Amino acid sequence: MAEKAGKSKLIIILIAVIVFLVIVGGAAVWWFMMRSTVAPTPAQIAQQQAKQKLQNTKFIDLGSLVTNLQSTDGNTHYIQVQIQLKTYDPSVEASVKSYMPEIRNGILLLLSAQNADTVSQPTVRDQLLQKIKELVNKVLETDGGALAKPTPEKSPPIAAVYFASFVVQ
Structure with a gap:
């Protein structure tokens, strides 16, 4: 048992x-x-990130800006520009709208410091675009100057700046 x-x-x-x-x-x-x-290849990862960036691309119109220019000939010269900001983060548009008066003021000050004789040159235009990009990113990254230093991020909020129109008289 x-x-x-x-x-x-x-x-x-x-x-x-x-x-x-x-x-x-x-x-x-x-x-x-x-x-x-199968693990994705680096090329596939880059392609997927580029596709996602393209889907998130947003252009923000700052409207038309008009100001006078520095002049050496004694005449009054004006510049009228329309500026577009490019971002890959759709939430940046709300921040740009919040700081729009400060952004426009900074751009107007930058434009009014330009010389009427040289502002139409391609190199000067490119420099203006770069300075505008830096100015806008600084405003956005420091919460309108409330923070002493920009917050460290992977990439700035504004990827590029474009002139939609550029007229000098």
């Missing part, structure tokens, strides 16, 4: 081990079949 009880315990343990191994094996097969077997 004791021998029969020992055999039945051995059979129960053996069945439990077999059931356990079947469950573990099934879980392993499921794990390897369900997960991706």
Whole structure:
């Protein structure tokens, strides 16, 4: 009788081990079949990031700005520009609108310091675009000057600045 009880315990343990191994094996097969077997290449990752950037691209119109220019000939000269800001973060538009008076003031001061004779040169225009980009990013990153230093971020809020129109009289 004791021998029969020992055999039945051995059979129960053996069945439990077999059931356990079947469950573990099934879980392993499921794990390897369900997960991706091929890791994305760096080119695929870059392509996906570029696609996401393109989907998030937003242009913000600052409207038309008109101011007088510095003049060496004694005449009054004016500049009228329309500026577009490019961002990859759609939430930046709300910040730009919040700081619009400060941004426009800074740009007007920058434009009015230009010389009427040289402002139409392509290199001067490119420098103006870069200075406007730096000015806008500084305003946005320092909360309108409330913070002493810009907050360290991966990329600035404004990626590029474009002139939609540029007229000098």
